[in-house]
Amino acid sequence: LFIKLSRKKASDKRRYFYSKEEGSEYENELKLNDKLKTDFLNRKIELKDSLFDNDENKFQFIYDITKQYELFVFRFTNMNCTVCIDSVFSFINKAGLSNKRLAIFCDVVANRRNINIFREKQKYYGKIFVLGNQKNALKDLDKYGHPYLFILDKTLRLIDLHIPIKYNNQETINYLQKISDKFKRLDKL
Numbered sequence: 001l002f003i004k005l006s007r008k009k010a011s012d013k014r015r016y017f018y019s020k021e022e023g024s025e026y027e028n029e030l031k032l033n034d035k036l037k038t039d040f041l042n043r044k045i046e047l048k049d050s051l052f053d054n055d056e057n058k059f060q061f062i063y064d065i066t067k068q069y070e071l072f073v074f075r076f077t078n079m080n081c082t083v084c085i086d087s088v089f090s091f092i093n094k095a096g097l098s099n100k101r102l103a104i105f106c107d108v109v110a111n112r113r114n115i116n117i118f119r120e121k122q123k124y125y126g127k128i129f130v131l132g133n134q135k136n137a138l139k140d141l142d143k144y145g146h147p148y149l150f151i152l153d154k155t156l157r158l159i160d161l162h163i164p165i166k167y168n169n170q171e172t173i174n175y176l177q178k179i180s181d182k183f184k185r186l187d188k189l
Contacts, residue, residue: 099126
């Protein structure tokens with residue numbers, strides 16, 4: 001009887017989390033997502049200091065990269081859940097986004113061995129940058145505790161911001177397909 005009641009409570013809880021009712025976790029994430037997009041879209045990122053390029057083991061100005069082409073960025077911190085990061089990478093790979101255009105902004109310098117393990121696991125071979133402790137729009141976004149994606153244009157403006165919602169994967173898949181199509185068109189020019 002106890003096992004049966006426990007299963008019923010667990011299934012009720014799952015139904016609550018996946019519901020779109022007012023006050024549900026899903027509804028709250030949607031509201032937060034809309035608020036963040038409104039607050040941060042088209043905001044210029046002040047990256048006065050250079051970023052640490054984990055691949056080349058040196059500091060580099062992000063402007064030197066974005067002056068060549070817009071950069072698609074996946075930003076996550078060590079505080080974000082691994083499952084969320086893994087699922088976003090899975091969607092990125094399925095969308096066929098080029099590693100040339102994709103960069104990761106993280107907050108932890110990793111040793112070569114860990115980077116290689118990460119690359120193999122995620123099938124990602126593009127740039128990995130460490131933001132450090134710079135105060136900028138990204139650090140303001142980080143405090144909400146969600147990984148996010150955006151395009152960094154040539155003027156260092158944050159455009160096409162997307163914060164994946166764990167209960168609505170289709171929205172992330174559609175977003176990534178839109179970005180992939182955009183970059184394929186730009187790469188043909």
